[in-house]
Amino acid sequence: MTSWNIHVQDDCVQQLIKKDATLALLIKKVGNLQINIRPNPLKSLIRSIIGQQITVKVAASIFEQLTDAINDEWTVDKLSKIEDTQMKSFGLSKSKINYIHNLVTHIQHGKLDLENLHKLSNDEVIRTLTEVKGIGQWTAEVFLLFTLQRPDVVPVHDVGLQRSAQWLYGTTKAQRKAQLALCSERWKHCASIGAFYLWEAIHQDYLAYASIHDIND
Structure with a gap:
């Protein structure tokens, strides 16, 4: 780690x-x-989405199940193949399942380039990420801290x-x-x-x- x-x-x-x-x-x-x-940007954002408004213990359990389901291969291709019913069985709410879909769709359609976010200012990163439904100010700031290591x-x-x-x-x-x-x-x-x-x-x-x-x- x-x-x-x-x-x-x-x-x-x-x-x-x-x-x-x-x-x-x-x-x-x-x-x-x-x-x-959290150096992997996609994994980091999914983890933050899962962790919104639930306990750390519950979030960790859901995240572990999702990680196992995709064999820890954090790609949009892998995530897009997970059925909603399976994600629901992990404990994900309907809204969070939709948030994950929104994130995957933004990346697939070229609306969000995770690999180049490090080139942007803090405000630009926050503005870019919060355009995705399900990613708010808090999630974007956590990304700045734990993925981009902004000081x-x-x-x-x-x-x-x-x-x-x-x-x-x-x-x-x-x-x-x-x-x-x-x-x-x-x-x-x-x-x-x-x-x-x-x-x-x-x-x-x-x-x-x-x-x-x-x-x-």
Whole structure:
């Protein structure tokens, strides 16, 4: 599995530590990060579509079944041959089955060139991807992060990131989205790294503590 290795001594991490004293506390607790990325663009988008508005566990089960059905051969040809009834048996909703069809059709008709998205700006990638029904802002931003490895992306609409920001910065639920947007502006071209640390706080179950100060080293 391909990884994005983030070390505390990296320039971006050091810049974040200097810019944001609160985030610096989290970075100190977490240390280095190893982020599993998704280099295959088609596989990445399908995975995100499957994961929309369902639990990680359920999404993983559906994704695994689909992967097995196509023998882990992520091509539009393979995907187009999977019957709707089979996809439904995996646990996919009718709307998500249609979203997958929409994506496949866009690629087959030349409306979406996944292999050249890396040449586009963040805004251009988001605009291009969201033209496909079933791909929204969040899915496009996750693609920028985990597939294109863009350094300056914070999916502000991600509820998990909002919860983590609320916990770390001590804001209210009503303020947490605005807090995350403020962080994105503050972190600028290293914003993705900040987002990864906020996600890691969730993975480490830090949010079970009242605050960052209650976690023992």
